[in-house]
Each structure stands twice: as C-alpha cells, then as structure tokens.
Amino acid sequence: MKEKISTYQAVLLIVSAIFPTAIVVLPVIIGKYLEQDSPLAVIFSGLVGLGIAWLIGSLIKATGDAPFLEWVGNKISPVFAVLIGIFLLQYYLDLTTNVLRVYVNFIKENVLLNTPTVITAVIIMLVTLYMINRGIEAISRINSIVNLMLLMVFPLYIWGLTKHINLHRLLPIFDHSAASLTLASLTPIGWMSEVSVLLFIAPYLKFPRKSTFIGVIGICLVTLAMFVEIIMTLLVFGPQYMKNIAYPIFSTISIIQVGRFIENLDVLFISYWTMSVYMKIAIFMFATVQCFKQTFRIRNDKPYTVALSIVVITECLYTWREPEKLNIFNEEGRIIVFLLFNILLPMGILLWTRIKEPVIKRKEYKT
C-alpha cells in the first residue's frame, strides 16, 4: 500500500530542491552585480526557470512511466545511457557534496564553532541516509509539512521587518546595464535548473504526466519566495550593506525585535532552515542513488547508498576544504555544469528522440 507522491507534494519537493541553499547566499551573489535592481534578476531567472521546467516536463512526458536512463537506453543506445548515467552520477554527487558543504560551513560558522566538520558532516549524512532509507514518499510527506511551516514563518518574517523597511532603498530602478543583469542572473538560473531533479523523482509520482505543471508551479513558488526575500533584504539593509554581509537573510532576522522580550530570532530561523536543508540534501542524495541504480541496473541499492554517502562525505571534506574554492565554484564554475546537465543534455536527448521518432514510426508502419 505504498502511496505515491501527489502532485502538490512534488511541487513542494521542487521548492525544497532549490530554495534552501539559494536563500542563504542569493542576496550576496545577485547584489554584487545589481544592487537595488536585484529583484529583476530573480524575475529574469524565474522566467528562464519556467522554460527549463517545461523542457524537463516534456522530457518526462516522453519517457512515460519508465525510469529516465532506462528509457534513454531503449531509445538511443544502452552504451550512451550508461555514459550519460556516469556523467549525471558525477553531477549529482558533486551537487550533493556541494549542498553538504554549504550546510556544514554554515553550521560551522554560525552555530557550532568548535565542533569538527567531520562530525557535522557525518551526522548530516547519517540523518540523510536514514531519510532515504524511509523512502522518497516519507521524505515528500515531511517535506510538505516543512514547507507549510514556511508559510507560517514568512508572514512573521515580513511583519517583524516592517518597522525597518524603507521603500526608497529600491530607487533608482534600472540603474544597471543588461550585461550585469545577465551576470547576476546566471547563478540563480543555475539554481532554477535544479528542477531537473524531477527526472529521477518522476517514477515515484502519482501523475508523472503532470511534471510540467509541477515544475512550473515549483519554479513560480521559488521565484516568489526569492523575490520576497531579496526585496525584504534590500528594503531593510539597502543595496550597499547587503553586499557586505555573508548571510543577509539571517542578518535581517537578527534585527527583528518584538517588544523587549523576543529578539535574536535568527537561531529559530536557523533551526527551521536546518530542516529544509535536510530536505534538499535528502532529495539530491536520493537522485544520486537513483541515478546510480539506473546506470548500473542495480536492484538492491542499500549497500551502495552507504558507499555513495561515504564518497559524498570524503569529497565534501577534502575537495571543498577551502571556502574560497567553493565560492568561486558557486559563482562561476557551477553555471556551466548546470547548463550542461540540466539544459543542454535534456534538450539534446529530447531533440534526438523527436528526430528519430518519426523514422521509427515510419518503419513500424511499413512492416
């Protein structure tokens, strides 16, 4: 009696797949190029994101109910599928590692200053493993609760900050060139393209045909949330100051003061955020395992899951040890990888099958 993931749960999964890590660094990355025009970049990347969602959606529609890589294997060639699988595996491993590293860094910098990173990384990974073990259905159920909590947290956030808002901080609009808009949008577009994780969640959906809808609504929600966040940060801190703080969202929260009693709410928000990052990491770890499973056609993935998570931990601890490297990759390197794996690859496969399909059909017709 395994219940499949309903459409609205899937939408929230998409939100969790993109939002948690974006929320922390978004204002800094966009603000650097666009200052008070930053909301434009969010909207722009949201639009591009919609396109990507549509692309991924139609690819899933094409696959039917079959797992993605199997379908590629059948349609194009098994060797090609394995090849793509290996590349995608590498991509998802990297992505999971990256999320883990961002998470670990954050905990290290804000919450547990002296605890060794190994410990935090291992604990996070253990929790993630347990989550995967309980299945994507359980993850998606909890994910919707976590996201619904966001609905309660957001008004609190906005209400708490109303006292500090100055609308003039948004002026002057359109102060920046199109070039800086593109530059600023690149990273958010990269995040939006993470919607492609749907490819691996699709077989677990109740209605895989609705993938386009799921992706589009998911992207819309993410764009909305990002938009609110960046607008609030701008309104409270102004463009110049925003660029200079490492975690603007938590800085905005830390100035919220309700009466004389409730202050320093940031720890509460951090706790909430902790949960949502767990969701994100679990989703991508799940995608990694799925990718591994499909590439090497493995039935029982349990032992490999542990191995994969060990790979993730080691990669996290040794490759991304220096924060500068991570920052550079986050800002520059990532976008290429994202473009390649989330846009070009699906597009290529979709085109390939579209071109080939008529040929096959014609053949069938003849025989």
Add this chain to the structure above:
Amino acid sequence: MKLKFLSNHKAASKPETVTASSRPLESSMDANVAEIKRRIGNSADVVFRSLSNPASGSPSLTFIYIDGLINADLVTQAVIQPLTDSQDLQEQGMENEKALLLIKEQILPVGGIKECKTVEILLSMLFEGNTIILLDGANTALAANTSGWETRSINEPTSQGVIRGPKEGFTESLRTGTSMLRRRLKNADLRVEEYKIGRRTQTGIALVYLYGIANEQVLAEIRKRLDAIDTDSILESNYIEELIEDGGMTPFPTILNTERPDAMAGGILEGQVGIIIDGTPFALLAPATFFSFFQSSEDYYQRYDISSFLRIIRFTAFFVSLLLPALYIAITTFHQEMLPTTLLISLASQREGIPFPALIEALIMELTFDVLREAGVRMPRAIGPAISIVGALVLGQAAVQAGLVSAAMVIVVSFTAISNFVIPSLAIANSIRLIRFLMMLIAGTMGLFGIMSFLMVLLIHMAGLQSFGIPYLSPVAPMKPRYLKDIILRMPMWKMKIRPSTYGSQEAPRQNLPAKEQQVSAKQSGPQGSENS
C-alpha cells in the same frame, strides 16, 4: 532470536497437540471419567458427582464441573434437580444414547447445551464453566452452560477518566465488553468475530467492527496477523498489541488502547477495528494514527471551542514534554544569545555554585522524577502521602536550597512531567518519555542543531510508519485537508458532515445533508450506508 525460538517451539509442540486432540470419548462412563481425571490430575476444584441408576444401583451418570466457574444455584436447579426428578428418565433408564437425547431435548431447562465427542472438547467446555454430563453407554457427553463466576462490576475507567460523559469502562469480561458495544451500536452491521488464542490460556478475543465501514483490507490483515499468532499465553491486550503491530523498531504505538466503550464505539464508527481481549479491561483499536492518540472521547462531549483549545494544549504539552528539557539544555549551554538578557542573568545567578553541568543536572532530575513516578505506582496506599512529601520537599525544595540543582531546572522538569500527563493516551506519553532522554543527550552535545537533526529523524521515522497499511501521520502527512477537521482542532459537529477515510473506510456523509435528506436516509438503511453519495 525471538522468532526462531517461537518457530522451534511450534515445531516441537504441534505433534503433541495433534495426537491429543483426536481422542474420542468411549462408551464406558468409567473409562471416560478415568481419562478425564488423568488429564486434569488431582485438581481440588473439579467436582465429580455421580447419580446411580435406581434400577441397577450402580452409578450411570456423572456431572463434572469446576467449582467457582459455575453458578451453583443454576447447577442444582437446572441440571441436578430435573435429572433426579424426571419420571421419563426413571422409566427410560440412564444408560444409552436414547437417554442422552431425552436429557438434551426435554429434561434440561438450560439455555446452551452442546454435545462433546472428544475429550479435548469436553475439557475446554469444562473450563468455560459448563457442567458436563456423562452417561454410561453413550460416547457423547453433554455440556450445559451453567457458567457463572465472580466478576468485577462495571466501574469508572481508572486511566481515562472524563468529567462529562459515560462513566462506565470495560471490565475483564469479554462478554461484558461486547455487550457494551452492542448497547451503543444497535446496528446489524456490527460484527463480532471471536478467536481463541494462546495454547495454554485459550484467551477469548473478539474482533469488533462495523461491516461496510471498516476497510476490508485492514480487516483481512488483522485476521491474518491474529491467525499467525502462535504463543502459549495471552494475559493482557499488550500481548496481542505487540504481536500484531506493524514490525520495526519504533517507540511509537501503532495500536490504540482504551478502557472506554464509548471511545471504542467512536473509533469503530470511523472505521477502526476493535479488539477486545478477555481478562483485561483494556481493549485495542486498530489502525491508529499518531493523531488519534490525542483525541479524547471527552472532546465530543463538550463544546467544540473548548475541545479545540484543549487539543492545542495537548499538542503543546506533547512538544513540551518531548523538547522542553532538551531546549533548556541547548539554550543555556549553546545558544545563550536566544534568551532575553534579564532572563539570562536570572538563570545565570541561579546556576552560580551548581556543581553539575546543565545536562547532568537535567538527567539527574529527570531520572529522579521517573523514580518517584514508579514509586508512586508501587507504593502501598497507606504510605503514599509520606512518599509524596519526601519527594516534593526533599527533592524539590531542599535540593534547590542545598545548591545541588537550580530552581529553573526543577521548574523545567516538573513542567515537563506534568505536561506528559496531559496527553490522553498513556501509550504515546510513555513513548516520548524515553525519547526525551535521547533528546536531552543530543541537545547537550550538539545544541539546537542536534535537536533539529533528531527531530528530522523522528519525523521521517513517523512518516514512514504504517499502522495496518494506514500512514501513521495521516491525514497530515500525506496531507488531506478535508480530513483535518478533527485533528488539530475539533470542529463543531455540524461542520463534520463527512466521515473521513483516515482509517481506510469509504468517505461518507455522517449527517444528512439537508438538500439530499430523503435520498440519503433511504440509502443509509442499506448495509453499506450511503457511500455513493
């Protein structure tokens, strides 16, 4: 380990029972009596009484019953007297099958008479309080239902009291239990299926459900699991609960237990299946979701506004009970910046001179409370007040004054303890008692991050749990907004028009929707209720 043991045991014991169960009665009464005596041994409470044939003078009829299990008056008036007085029997003689038929069909004025062909059936009838009548020359025995033993009268439930609402609780008697449900649900769809489980105890178990409302798959699953039970004893409902609940290591109960017939009737009406076990007033309800443990039957006996408020209080109490000591530890040792300054200073001044770290302090106090609680259950009534004075004064006040623990910690621990009793179901309250300790340890090592990680594990654990195929966290995760009317809040009765399908039953209107009144009432007379509308 346990399973292996069980299966071994089964293999060893099966043949024995097979050979034993097929021993038919012989036609010689003496042989039968001798066999029964051999089986029962020299038990003092088994009474053998023989009547002799007036013609031959030799004993030709024997009653066997167990003293204490029968109603002595009934046996005298309804069994012995008719037999000794019967003219027909005197004429007929007491020897043969004919006499047996005569006794069964004409002489005995008793409600239930059954024939026993084998020794085993005979014995089991005997242990249920029947009076066995053995005739010489007949290889069939009669069992007359004369059962009547001392039972506790129906009392107010001790563990689940209410202020307003029915005051009667289940008793140890299975039949009383089913009768209480019948009285509440006067409906042909109420089905009672009986099982005998436990090779040695032969405990009666009744499966009670509403046909057409309880989900068939759930029912089948419960039957399957009950049938699979192979154990020698069932002494309390927890035996059944542990044996049939969904596997896996979980601290959370997935079957609800209740002492209240009204609560059970309510559950059955929503599609749950009741399991009443002979010998204990605690009956089971399955499947159960996490949220069903927070519903008290009193919620429906008072106004919805106050019930909703109480529900919220309960959930808050649940979180307090689970998290408060952990949060206290985490905040005072990791995240002091969260506290308002004045509070921090006052806590700091209390902690001056406390020899233990906050974690140890909290663990000590929590353990102390659990010791007190256990003592409270065990100690004789007479010395109860003494213990509570010692507990409250010595451990509370004196410990603070001696500077061993801080006053704030005493407040935290006692509030946690009290909160634990707000939760209506003791089962779930107990499950978080243990989790709380883990939570405290984690909070003491990793602070809020640890708490959140552990909460995540708990949540995901619960989301993956099932109770007979029903997701444990439904209808919240997976979310079914239509069924949320009776979860966090208790909506007014006139709002809850639909019976939720949380427990796998078909969704159906509970109240007549005004527009379709005629239609629905017509359909409700059918066995399936009004599922289709």
Add this chain to the structure above:
Amino acid sequence: MSEKKRIRRKIHHKGRSFLLVLSLLSLLVGGCWDDRELNELGIVSGSAYDWEDDQWKATYQVINPSSGSSSMGGSGGGSTSSPPFLTYTVKGSTIIQAVERTNLTSTRELFFSHSRVTVIGESLAKQGISQLVDLFLRRPDARETVYVFITEGEAGRILDQLMQLTKNQGAGIQLMIEQEAKLTSYFPGIQMYELAMQMTSDSGSTTVPEIKLTGNRVMDRTDDTAQTDLPSRIAFGRLGVLKEDRFVGWLSQREAFGLSFMTDKIKAANISFPSIPEKSDRDDASVTLLHSSTSVHPIWENDHYVMDIDIKAGAILTEIGSELDLEKASSMRQMERSIENNILEIIDNSWHAVKKLNADVTGFAVSIHRNHPKQWKRIKQEGSWDTVFQKVEIRPHVKVKIERIGLSGRSYKSLELK
C-alpha cells in the same frame, strides 16, 4: 511463506534500527565542543573602546550574576554589597588581542551576545572605527544591534558608572536611548548595523550620539548609589559626526534636532515657541509633535543642487503662557506659523553646522542617487561629491498643524485676565 516474509521484514528493520542507533551514538560520541555552562560565561553588557599609545584599549563590562542584577530580588542569592557588574580594561594591538588578554585576567569567558552598548572614545573615533565595525559584523556572537555612542575623553569611564533603578548599566543605557528617541528625537539612537549601513551608503557619513557623565566623579562604588541625587549621572550630550569612519566634529543638541527633521527621524518632539511672535520673542508655549514626515527632493539648478525639503507635522498643544484665544482659528494659524518659523530656524541652523563639517549626514547623496542616477554616476566618477555638497542649497518647507489643544479649551492666562 508469510512467516519467512515476516522474518525478512524483521531483519530489514534490524538494519534500519542499526542505522538509527548508529546515528544517535555518533551524535553522542560527538562530545561537546561548543557547550559553555552559564556559570562559565562572563556576560558582557557593554563595551568601550579607546585609542591609546597606538593601541586599542578595550573596556568590558561584565555582569556579576550573583549580585542579583536582574533586579529580580527575592531569591536572596545576591548580597547588595557586591557590584552588579565588573569592568575589565585591557590593551592590545587588535581588538581580539584585547579580548584575549581580558580572558587572562577574568575567570570567565567573555560572551558578547548580550552586549547592549558600545562606547567609542573620541581618541579612537579620530583614528577610524572601521575595524571595530568589521569585528561586529564578522563575529557570530557579536550582535549588530548594539547601540553605539561616542564620548569625549576616555570611554572606559562611562562603563564604570553605576546607575540607579537599573543595575545592568548596559541595558539601562539602551533603555535611555530608546526612550529618548521615542519622546524627544534629538538623537536617534544608532545601532551598529545602521552605522555600517550609513557608512557604506553614498553619503558615507553618520552621526553617533554623545554619552557623558554630568559630573566629574565616576560613581563606581555600590554605596555611591545610596543617595537620591547622584552628583554625576549618565546623560546624552551632543551628536558626534563621523565622515567615512572618522570623527569630524560635534553638532549641538539643537543642531542635532534640526538634522532629525531633515532626515525624517522625528518620532515625537517638543517644540517651544513664542505664541504671539509680534508681542514678544520669548518662548511661552510648547507643542508635542505627534507625527512628522520629511521628504527630500533634489533639484538641479544651473550649477548646484537645491534640496527641496518638505516637512509635514501634526502637533498637540501642551503648554501656553499667553492670553491667546484658542478658540479662534486665526490664533491657531498664528501659532502654527510661529512653530514653522521655529523649525525653519532650527533646520537652517543645523544645515550651517553640517555644511561646516562638510559631512553629508543629511543623506543628500543618497537622494540624489535615487532621483538623478545619471548625474550621480558622473559625480561619483569625478569624486566631486564634497565640492558639490558644499554648493548644495536647502529649501525647507514646513507645514505644521495643531491637531488638538489638549483638555483645556482656553489658556489659563486668558481666564486670569477676565
């Protein structure tokens, strides 16, 4: 069959539970790297920084919990003879070095999250405070919401001063400044993050209120506070002006008030004015401003900017010493004119002082950037804001409306005359 399945399920679950237990164990084995017990913490309620002999001189005010400084009393733990807080003064070539050295002399680890105020000595302010601001933004346990003050002379002295009514001096100063901003609006208190925001904004200048002792003596003994009228109290004096991160001069209280009008920081204020200006120049009436809003519009006129400052305020009459007939609309107009003139004068006064300091504390640069982004870009490229600023002319318009006249319909004086 089903038995087998059950067993398999059990084993399966064993794996899961093993994972669970493992994760929990590792959490516990994790140990405690970050925990600090409350009685190991020195809760800092305020800090002060001076610059002396090319070194940082930091003073930390650490709360003494056992003196019951939460003013909760009752619990009987605290003896009144021990001071509610202790101060540590240390020097170091960097701030953190000073903190380290404090830890050498103190039994407790300094904990900054509850710090409420930071006092900057004039000596340091002249040297530049960017390093200090950076520290506050960088350290996770330093809160950006501390109020910043500047003092003439040595900053550490301020923190030694005991206060009456509040034992926790840092929190007391915070209360004072919040009260002040709410009631009089002379010096809007500035928090560290606001300071940072203003310093990074286009104007690059900011103001910090002065904190001082009214007398010469520092009341730093607990028995000093056992008198009703302390000879020396903590008070706010003037407004310090910082350009970039350096102190450039003071604005008097009246000038600061004018600045509050220009920067829309008025929450409530009292204004005294002559009720019948043609009769006498002496202030004989006062109003409380209930609300006030300021909007600034830069206009480019030939070769310089004119700042069009539009102030709209509503007031309630609180005091009147003349025989003015309050029932007449004309007399109300008359008073409103008088108030407006008064405010205009205050603003003008303030503007001259600001111009003299050549620090754009008015935030004109920001409004020019917002309204004339292209010109601003040019100014920025040329780096000519200082000269442009010197040429800025202000054109304030004030509109005050007396909305209510209080509970008495006429002036008492007019009753007396009859």
